Amino acid sequence: MFNLFNPHGFTYSIGRSLLALSLLLTLSFNSAQTLIGPDLQTLTFYNVNINLFYILIINDFNFGYFIAKLILCVVVLGYRPQKFGLLHYWVTLSFINACPIIDGGDQINSNLTLLLAILTTFDQRKWHWDSFKCLTNEWLKIFLFSVVIIIKIQVSMVYFQAATAKFSVEEWVNGTAVYYWSLHELHGMPLFMREIIKPFLTSEYIVLILTWGTLLLELLLVIGPLLNKHCRISLFLIGISFHAGIVIIHGLPSFFITMFVALLFLLTSWEAKPPFLRPSMENKNEKMPVECIAC
Helix, strand or coil: CCCCECCCCHHHHHHHHHHHHHHHHHHHCCCHHHHCCCCHHHCCHHHHHCCHHHHCEECCEEHHHHHHHHHHHHHHHCECHHHHHHHHHHHHHHHHHHCCCCCHHHHHHHHHHHHHHHHHCCCCCCECCCCCCCCCCHHHHHHHHHHHHHHHHHHHHHHHHHHHHHCCCHHHHCCCHHHHHHCCCCCCCCHHHHHHHHHHHCCHHHHHHHHHHHHHHHHHHHCHHHCCHHHHHHHHHHHHHHHHHHHHHHCCHHHHHHHHHHHHHHHCCCECCCHHHCCCCCCCCCCCCHHHHHC
16 A cells, blocks of 8 residues: 555545535635624634635625635646645635634535645645656655545544434434434425425334434444455445435535545545556556556
8 A cells, every 4th residue: 555655646636626626616606795704803813814704805895705716716726736735724724714604514624625735735746637756755755644644534533523422412322313304494305305205204214224324334434444445445435325315415515525525535545546547457577657666
C-alpha cells in the first residue's frame, strides 16, 4: 500500500472538487440573506475581523459571498491547489461560523478541507488533475501519509460518534427511530412519498432492521479501513446507498456529496490512479509504473 501511496492522486483530486462543489451548491441555491447571520454586535472576534462573509459587506451587498463562490468554482476545477488550498478552508471555516443553520455535513466539510489544505501545500501542479511528480523525499512522504491516516481517523470518529450517540436515545434502542424520523412532519420524507413507503414502515420487522442496521453500518464504518479490499468496496457501496437513502427521505444533497467524499477518503487507497484506471499486473515479471514505485 505504501509503495502505491500518492497523497495527490485520484482520491485527493476528486475529493477536493466534490467538497468544494458541496458548499458551492449551498451558496448558489440560497441567498446571503438566508444563510448569513446574525448581527455584527453578537459575533465573535473571528467573525468580525477575519470571516469572509462579514469583512466585505459594502452598502448591504455581501461581496464576500460572491468571492466565496468564485474561490469554490476554482477549487472545483482544480486550478493551482497550492494557492487555493488555504483559501478553500477559509471559505468553509467562515461559513460554519457565519451560518446559524449549518448541518453536520458542513462541519465535516470544513474539517476535511483543513486537512486537505496541508496536502495542497506540497502540490505545485497547475491543475490537481495533472500527473503528479513522484515524491523523492521519504520523510515528506511519511508526513503526508500520516496526514491521510488522520483524515481516515477523523471520518471514523464521525461514524463512531454518530453510532454511540444513538445508544442513549430510546427510539434507537428499541428499533423504532426510522419510523418516527421518516414520518416526521418537518424532517421526514415528502408527502407524495409517504403513501408509497408508509406501508413498509408499519412492519415492525422492517423498521427494526432499518434502525438497528443503521447502527451496525455506522459501527462497521468505524473499522472500515482495517478490512480487506473486497470488504471495503462492499462497505463503500452500502455506505453510499445509505446516504442516498437519507437524501431521498430527508433531502440535504450537499450533505450526501460531503459524506460521499468522507467514505471515499475512509475506504479507498490513496493511490496515483483508481484501480479501474490502473493497468493490471497479471505478469509478475512486468514492471510497475514509475509513478507507483516512487509514490
